[in-house]
Amino acid sequence: MLLSITRFFISPLYVKESNKWVRLKNPIRLRGFQYELLRIFSGTSSRDVVALTAPTGAGKTLTLLIPLFVNLEQGVPHYHGAVGIYPSRELARDQMISVSNMLDALIGEEHRLDSAVEILKVVGGPKVRELIEKYEGERREECEEAAKKLDECLRAWIYATEEGLELPILLFLSTSRSVRALATLLHGAGVIERLSNRLALDFLATRLTSCYRVIFTVP
Secondary structure, three states: OOOOEEEEEOOOOOOOEEEEEEEOOOEEEEEHHHHHHHHHHHOOOOOOEEEEEOOOOOOOHHHHHHHHHHHHHHOOOOOOEEEEEOOOHHHHHHHHHHHHHHHHHHHOHHHEOOOHHHHHHHHOOHHHHHHHHHHHHHOHHHHHHHHHOOOOOEEEEEEEOOOOOEEEEEEEEOOHHHHHHHHHHHHHHOOOOOOOHHHHHHHHHHOOOOOEEEEEEOO
16 A cells, blocks of 8 residues: 655744644644644544644644544544654653643643652553552662652653543653663563563553553654
8 A cells, every 4th residue: 555645834924723622621722734633643544644844833742642632532542652753862851841741731730640650550550550569568769769760751641531431641751761760660570571671662562552652762
């Protein structure tokens, strides 16, 4: 099947608002190109490639959440997340903070989980919770030291839909340091069998499939 490419160029002088609102705890009005992206992603069998060119402040960062909005509108988790690749760690961190602020506004700060340990216990499932709680109980200082290095790079919210379903949304700033911190915590708890960055990334990719995950990284 051939790929088609849809291109957007957004004028630096004017970004058109659409009449489309996405309603979470607090609503957000999409701009025209964001709504067009929502419509493209809503065709979940599509293999279109979208090339977007827009100036600073146009709203490109929000596009990392567009697949999440499709999931919420359709009531089915077609999309498991998005990856943002940036030219520097500083920009990747800035973009994570920006999306974090968006989610605080859309979902509510009160629905943000407090720490890396809490996040892994909540979104990792019963077995992961059991192992981490055991790790906390038996080697608390070691667990807290590993988690402290991870807290700035791992954030999550629990969004409750009108139907009563709970949807975890997770952000991870992926650097060599943060991946090693995740591996150290998971290995210390016995979640992964050896201290391995690859196994830590595999955990994010395969063990947290109930989450919508946004990964911020560099080439």
